[in-house]
Amino acid sequence: MERKIVLTGDRPTGPLHIGHYVGSLKKRVEMQESGDFQQFVMIADIQALTDNADNPAKIRENILEVMLDYLAVGLDPERTTIFVQSKIPALFELPMYYSNLVTLSRLQRNPTIKSEIKMRGFEKSIPVGFLTYPISQAADITAFRANLVPVGVDQLPMLEQTREIVNSFNNLYKKDVLVLPEAVLPDNENAYRIVGIDGGAKMSKSLGNCIFLKDDAKTVEKKVMSMFTDPNHIKVSEPGKIEGNVVFTYLDIFCKNEHFEKYCPDYKNLQEMKDHYRHGGLGDVKVKKFLNSILQEILTPIRERRIKFENNKKMLLDILAEHSRVASDYANITLDAVRDAIGIKIF
């Protein structure tokens, strides 16, 4: 049986956080372990430039940072091709062809682009490169003939736009040249979107409300202890609110029944703990300590693996260089088919 192809990527604008982990990294490792897929993981430095053109140093520095996070969570270069976007010339050429199939108003309607324009203050003056990055992302996905793209829900509009481009291309030029990709979302719906530790709508480096995969144990504990809970829950004996309470939001994502046996045997499951909190008599500190134990259990092996690679920059760069060569050859096959389908291959 032919293996399905998986492609994803991350912008190297900062170290990756637990939102990346539950949103997509975990799934990538599972897919790798299953052996059922051929997997490509891309460090999206060109896309990172689309809103950081004035700060390329940040992107350069974070390429190895993201690579380290990948290896730390368990992506294995023997089984997953990890490469750098800017090293793949086909990813510059394909968007040029695709851009003829996309209207300006369609880009402006892309919900992710819309909200990012707002967040970055680009309303008055939008860099063309930024507005068109969904086309570039369609090139990333289609160049690798990806069937599956493990992403968080914020990326669904990008997948939708890619599918439209694929359909337009195949209808206009030649059937079945481009592969129609599908998103793969996390198994746990609570992990679709992860709020910041301050209760802000999104965990984001620029908002300073993240727990990073590379945070040491003390830092994680401090962040958990400072989490936004229920501001009106002052006395332990009083009832507390679960909705909007970040500690419980994270427990919904990370907690399994077995964690109660290990770290908090007073309760059998999360429902019991929530009920007690709602009725009064359960303090924030106890719940936070419980969450901290769970997060430490998840993050400790990631941290330990990271140490093994941290001092071997040369090896990381060698892997990226080698894998980028392999990835480029792979993408060139699609590029060739695309040129052929359009009919611009005269010699």
Ligand code: TRP
């Ligand atoms: N847009 C993704 C992000 O912001 C990064 C990315 C670039 C990507 N190209 C991709 C993700 C292709 C999946 C597939 O993190």
